[in-house]
Amino acid sequence: MASTVKRRPTSDSSPAEAILSGSQRLRLLVGKVGLDGHDRGAKIIARALRDAGFEVIYTGLHQTPEMVVATAIQEDVDAVSLSILSGAHNTLFPRVIDLLKKAGAPVPVFGGGIIPEEDIPRLKKAGVRAVFTPGATTQEVIDWVRGNIRPRGREGVTSSRPRRAAANRSARSGGSRARR
Amino acid sequence: MKREGTGVLTRRRHRGDWEEEILKPQLRKSPERAREFTTLSGVPVPRLATPEDLEGWEPEEKLGFPGQYPFTRGPHPTMYRGKLWTMRQFSGFGTAVDTNKRYRYLLSHGQTGLSVAFDMPTLMGLDSDDPRSEGEVGREGVAIDTLADMETLFHAIPLGEVSTSMTINAPAAVLLAMYLAVARKQGVDWSNVRGTIQNDILKEYIAQKEWIYPPRPSLRIIVDMIAFCARQVPQWNTVSISGYHIREAGSTAAQELAFTLADGVGYVQACVEAGLAVDEFAPRLSFFFNAHSDFFEEIAKFRAARRIWAKIMRERFHAREPRSWMLRTHAQTAGCSLTAQQPHNNIVRVALQALSAVLGGTQSLHTNSMDETLGLPTEKAVTIALRTQQILAEESGVASTIDPLAGSYFLESLTDTLEREALDLMGSIDRMGGIVQAIEQGFPQREIAEASFRYQQQLERGEKVMVGVNRYREGEDSPIDVLKIPPTVESTQIRRLKRIRKERDAAVVRKTLDELLACAQAGQNLMPAMVRAVEAYASVGEICGALKAPFGEYREAKTYF
Numbered sequence: 121m122a123s124t125v126k127r128r129p130t131s132d133s134s135p136a137e138a139i140l141s142g143s144q145r146l147r148l149l150v151g152k153v154g155l156d157g158h159d160r161g162a163k164i165i166a167r168a169l170r171d172a173g174f175e176v177i178y179t180g181l182h183q184t185p186e187m188v189v190a191t192a193i194q195e196d197v198d199a200v201s202l203s204i205l206s207g208a209h210n211t212l213f214p215r216v217i218d219l220l221k222k223a224g225a226p227v228p229v230f231g232g233g234i235i236p237e238e239d240i241p242r243l244k245k246a247g248v249r250a251v252f253t254p255g256a257t258t259q260e261v262i263d264w265v266r267g268n269i270r271p272r273g274r275e276g277v278t279s280s281r282p283r284r285a286a287a288n289r290s291a292r293s294g295g296s297r298a299r300r
Numbered sequence: 301m302k303r304e305g306t307g308v309l310t311r312r313r314h315r316g317d318w319e320e321e322i323l324k325p326q327l328r329k330s331p332e333r334a335r336e337f338t339t340l341s342g343v344p345v346p347r348l349a350t351p352e353d354l355e356g357w358e359p360e361e362k363l364g365f366p367g368q369y370p371f372t373r374g375p376h377p378t379m380y381r382g383k384l385w386t387m388r389q390f391s392g393f394g395t396a397v398d399t400n401k402r403y404r405y406l407l408s409h410g411q412t413g414l415s416v417a418f419d420m421p422t423l424m425g426l427d428s429d430d431p432r433s434e435g436e437v438g439r440e441g442v443a444i445d446t447l448a449d450m451e452t453l454f455h456a457i458p459l460g461e462v463s464t465s466m467t468i469n470a471p472a473a474v475l476l477a478m479y480l481a482v483a484r485k486q487g488v489d490w491s492n493v494r495g496t497i498q499n500d501i502l503k504e505y506i507a508q509k510e511w512i513y514p515p516r517p518s519l520r521i522i523v524d525m526i527a528f529c530a531r532q533v534p535q536w537n538t539v540s541i542s543g544y545h546i547r548e549a550g551s552t553a554a555q556e557l558a559f560t561l562a563d564g565v566g567y568v569q570a571c572v573e574a575g576l577a578v579d580e581f582a583p584r585l586s587f588f589f590n591a592h593s594d595f596f597e598e599i600a601k602f603r604a605a606r607r608i609w610a611k612i613m614r615e616r617f618h619a620r621e622p623r624s625w626m627l628r629t630h631a632q633t634a635g636c637s638l639t640a641q642q643p644h645n646n647i648v649r650v651a652l653q654a655l656s657a658v659l660g661g662t663q664s665l666h667t668n669s670m671d672e673t674l675g676l677p678t679e680k681a682v683t684i685a686l687r688t689q690q691i692l693a694e695e696s697g698v699a700s701t702i703d704p705l706a707g708s709y710f711l712e713s714l715t716d717t718l719e720r721e722a723l724d725l726m727g728s729i730d731r732m733g734g735i736v737q738a739i740e741q742g743f744p745q746r747e748i749a750e751a752s753f754r755y756q757q758q759l760e761r762g763e764k765v766m767v768g769v770n771r772y773r774e775g776e777d778s779p780i781d782v783l784k785i786p787p788t789v790e791s792t793q794i795r796r797l798k799r800i801r802k803e804r805d806a807a808v809v810r811k812t813l814d815e816l817l818a819c820a821q822a823g824q825n826l827m828p829a830m831v832r833a834v835e836a837y838a839s840v841g842e843i844c845g846a847l848k849a850p851f852g853e854y855r856e857a858k859t860y861f
Contacts, residue, residue: 150860155420155436157509159860160550160636163749164756166860180858181509182424184432206420207675207785211435236674236782254640254673255769257760 144271149197151179151188153216156206161232165201168258174265185215193225199249199269201261202231209235214246228269232256311351340594340764341552342754343717349709357712362607366702368622370610372603372715373703374661375626380699386664387689388465388630392417392442393676394789395796396452399442403457405679411686414457415465415666417441418475423510425471425844428793438789440676441467445797445839446804450478451485460488464495465540465630465664470512472499473521474843477830480533496537496586496630499525502563502735503542506744507549509856512844515736517851521826522567523574526581528827537586539567540630546744547590548636550752553601554718556590558725559735559744561608565726566735568617578617582624591657591665592634593649599705600714602629602660608719631657632666638673642768643780646670651688658692659705665689675782742857749861797839804837812836813846820850 150166152159159181170176177195179188192200200220204212209231217229232252235243240251250264337345346353364370367377376382389411392399403414419441421433427445428437437443444450454464459482468475476497483493501518504511511518526538543551543560551559564585571581589605591598609627613619633653638646647670654667667685669677677685693699705711725747729738738744758764765771812833819829833843 155424155426155432155510156440157504158549159509160548160752163860164550164753167749167753168756170861176860178858178860180856206436207439208420208435234673234675255766257770258756259760 145173145175146199146265146269146271147175147177147195147197148265148269149177149179149188149192149195149200151183151191151200151202151216152181153179153183153185153188153202153212154204154206154208155182156204156208157181158205159203161205162203165203165232165258165261168262169265172262172265185212185219188216189219189223189225192220192227193223196272197227198272199228199230199265202229202233204231204233204235207234209233209243210239213243213248217247227272230264232261308352308355315350315352339553339597339714340592341554341597341751343554343597343714343721346710346713349713351709353709353713357716359707362712362716363703363706369614369625371606371626373706375606375628375663379661379702380658380693381702384693384699385658385662385689386413386463387411387686387693388413388415388664388666389682389686390415390417390465390467390632390666391677391682392419393440393783394438394442394785395793396442396444396449398438398789400453400455400457402679403453406682406686407457407462409683409686410690413463413465413664416453416467418466418468419443420510422475422840423468423470425474425512425840427839427841428790428797430841433790435790437793439785443789443793444475444478445793445841446800446837447478447481447834448796448800448837450475450482454479454482454486458488459483459486460492462494466495466497469498469501469504469508470510470518471840471844472497472501473525473826473830474834474840476525476536477827477834480831481835490533491535493533494535496540497525498540498542498588500539500542500563500588502566502739503545503560505739505854505856506546506559506563507551507748508545511854512848513851514854515739518854519566519570519736523570523576524825524827526567526571526584527574527576528825529584530576530581534584536584538581538584540586540588541567542588544588544590544632546748547592547634549748550636550755551748552751553592553594553597554721555725555744555747555751557601557605557608557718557722558729559748560587560589561605561612561722562726562729562735562738562744564609565612565616568613569734572617578613578619579621579624582613582617582619583621583626586663587627587629589629589631589657589662590634591631591653591660591662593637593653595652595656596711596714597718598653598656599660600711600718602631602657602662603703603711603715604719604722605629606661607715608722628663630664630666631660631662633657633668635668635672637766638668638670639766639768640673642774643670643674645768646673647684647688650685651692654688654692655696655698658698659703661703671780671782674780676785678781678783680781742859746861800837801839808836809833809838809842813838813842816843817846817850820847 148169150162152162166176166178179191220227228249230250235253243251363372366374366379391402419438420436422444426433428443466475529536529538541564543556546559547556606627610625613625633650637649650667657665667688669681669685671677671681729735732738816829816833819826
C-alpha cells in the first residue's frame with residue numbers, strides 16, 4: 121500500500137552515475153491491462169528491458185487498472201509501461217494514471233500497442249509519457265527509458281535497495297521478475 | 301535400360317562440374333547477397349535444389365493423388381476445378397445491428413460464407429456491463445450478451461442457406477447453443493445447419509490467452525460439444541484446430557504445425573477416452589492455419605500438415621474412414637506481417653500470402669485488410685481484400701490445376717523438412733505425457749516466446765526485412781481511413797442487456813442455470829441444458845460465471861522468458 125512505502129530524497133550521487141555503477145537499477149513494471157491476450161509485444165519488451173539491465177516486473181495477463189496500480193506501488197517501480205491491443209487504450213491508460221495519482225504515487229506511465237496516430241495527442245494530454253506503435257524497436261524503447269525515466273528516490277540509493285519479503289506480496293498482484 | 305543408381309551418379313557428376321566450372325568463378329567475381337539464406341522461420345534454404353534433394357523420395361508414398369491418402373496434394377479429388385475455396389471474411393464490430401448490416405453487404409458482394417468476430421468481453425465470457433468490460437464493448441468484434449443479440453445478428457440471414465464460422469473459444473458452447481436456438485426460431489432443422497466454431501481452447505493456453513476454466517474441464521466441455529454435434533448437428537465443424545494464433549504469437553512455421561497438430565491429437569485422445577468412436581467425430585474436426593510471408597515455406601507447411609494428420613489418424617488412432625484422415629483447413633493471411641508504415645503495401649503482402657494458401661490447397665480463406673494494424677477495417681479495405689481473392693480465383697489461372705508445385709525439388713524437400721521438424725517437436729510433447737501436460741509445463745509457450753524474441757532481434761539487426769519498417773522507410777506515411785467505433789456502442793449495448801434482464805422470466809433463468817450446473821456436476825452432456833438456458837435469455841456472463849463453481853478458473857504463471 122502507498123502509505124507503507126517510505127521515500128527519501130535522492131542522495132547526492134546523480135541518477136546517471138548510480139545507473140552506470142549498477143548501484144541503482146531502474147525498476148520497471150510491464151503491464152498487460154485489459155482483456156486482450158496478445159502478449160507477444162509485452163513479453164518481448166519485458167525481456168529486452170531486462171537484457172538492457174533494468175529490473176523488470178511483468179504483471180501477466182488480463183489485469184485491471186486497479187491490479188496494475190497495486191503491483192506498481194507494492195513493487196515500488198520507477199515507471200509503468202502498458203501494452204494494449206484491444207482498442208481500449210483511451211479508457212485504460214487514463215484510468216491507470218488517475219489511480220496512481222490518487223494513491224499518491226505519480227509514477228510515469230508509457231506504453232504501446234495498436235494505437236491509432238490520432239489517439240496519441242489525447243493520451244499524451246492524459247499524462248502518458250510516450251506511446252510506441254507497431255514497428256517501434258526495442259532499442260527505441262530502451263533509449264527512451266534511459267533518457268526519460270529516473271529513479272524515484274528510495275532509501276539506500278548507493279547500496280542495494282532493501283526489498284520487502286516476498287511474503288508481503290500478494291499472489292494477486294505480484295508479478296514475475298527476473299534479474300540479469 | 302540403365303541401373304537406377306547410374307542416373308544419380310551422372311547427375312552428381314554434372315552438378316560437380318557445374319559447381320567447379322561455372323558457379324565458383326561467378327562466386328569469386330561477385331559473392332552472393334548473404335552468406336546464408338534461411339526461410340522466415342530460419343530453415344536453411346539451398347542455393348539450388350536438385351534431384352539429389354529428393355533421393356529415395358517416392359511420389360506414391362509422399363504425395364498420392366488428390367482426395368487420396370496421405371492427401372499431400374489436397375483433400376478433394378478435383379480441388380478448385382470442382383469448387384473454389386470459400387471466401388470467408390471475418391467481421392464483426394459494434395452492436396449486433398451494425399454487424400448484421402456488414403454481413404448483408406458482404407453476402408451481396410459475392411462472399412460465400414459468414415465469419416463472426418466477437419468482442420473481447422464476449423470472448424472472455426463476460427457481459428457488457430461487467431466492470432472488466434469497460435472500454436472494450438464492441439471494439440474488436442460484435443458484442444453478444446444474450447440470445448436477443450444473436451437473433452439480431454442473423455436477422456434476415458437464412459441459417460439453412462449460409463455457412464457460418466464463429467471465432468470463439470472459452471465460451472464456445474454458449475454461442476453454439478445460441479446459434480442453434482436462432483436456427484430453431486427460424487424453423488431450420490439442425491441437420492441443415494452448417495458452419496464451424498473455433499472452440500480450440502488448447503491454443504488459448506498456448507497463444508491467444510483468452511480462457512476461463514483450466515485445461516481439463518475445458519476439454520470436457522469440448523468433448524460434450526463434439527458428442528452432441530455428432531448426433532444432432534451433423535454438418536457442424538466442432539473444433540477448428542488453430543495454428544493461426546500460435547504463429548501470430550511469434551512461432552516458427554514448424555512450431556505452428558507441431559503445436560496445432562498436437563492440439564488436434566489432444567482433442568481426439570480426449571474424445572476416444574470419453575468413449576466416442578474415432579470415425580464418429582473426426583471428419584468434423586477442421587483446421588485453421590496462418591498464411592505468412594515466406595511464400596514457399598507456407599505452401600510446404602499446408603502440404604506437410606495434411607500428410608502428418610493423415611498418418612496420425614490412420615496409424616495412431618486407427619480411423620477407418622478416409623474423411624477422418626483428411627485435414628481440411630481454413631487459412632488467414634498473417635496479421636502480424638502487416639505494417640502501420642506505408643499501409644498500402646499491405647495489399648501486396650496479403651496477395652502473396654493468399655496465393656501461398658491457395659497453392660497450399662486451403663478450403664477457405666480470409667484475406668486481411670490493409671488497415672488492420674491500425675484498427676478494424678473499413679468497408680473499402682475489406683472490399684479490396686475480398687477482390688484480391690477473386691482475382692486469384694478467377695483471373696490468375698492458379699485455380700485451374702491441382703497442386704501445381706508438386707515435384708518441385710525445393711518445395712518437396714522443404715515439405716519434408718517441415719514435416720520432420722514438426723514430428724520432432726510432437727515427439728517431445730508426447731514424451732511429456734501429451735499436450736495438456738506440455739501446456740501445464742509451459743513448453744509451447746516458452747518455445748514461442750523464444751522464437752518471437754529471436755525474430756525481433758533479427759529484425760532489429762536488419763537480418764530480416766520488413767519493407768517500410770526497417771528498410772525503405774519514408775518520413776511521412778500517407779494516412780488512410782480507419783473505422784471508428786462510436787463510444788455510444790457500449791452504453792447502447794448495456795441498455796439493451798438491462799432491458800432483456802428486465803423482460804425475461806427470472807425464475808426460468810434461475811431454473812435453467814441450476815439444471816446446467818447439475819449436468820456439470822453429474823458429468824452429463826452440457827449441451828441440451830445449455831440450449832435451454834440461452835432460450836431463457838440467460839446471458840453469456842451468467843452462464844460462464846455459473847460454471848466457474850464446478851470447473852474453477854485458470855491462472856497463468858506470470859513469466860515472460
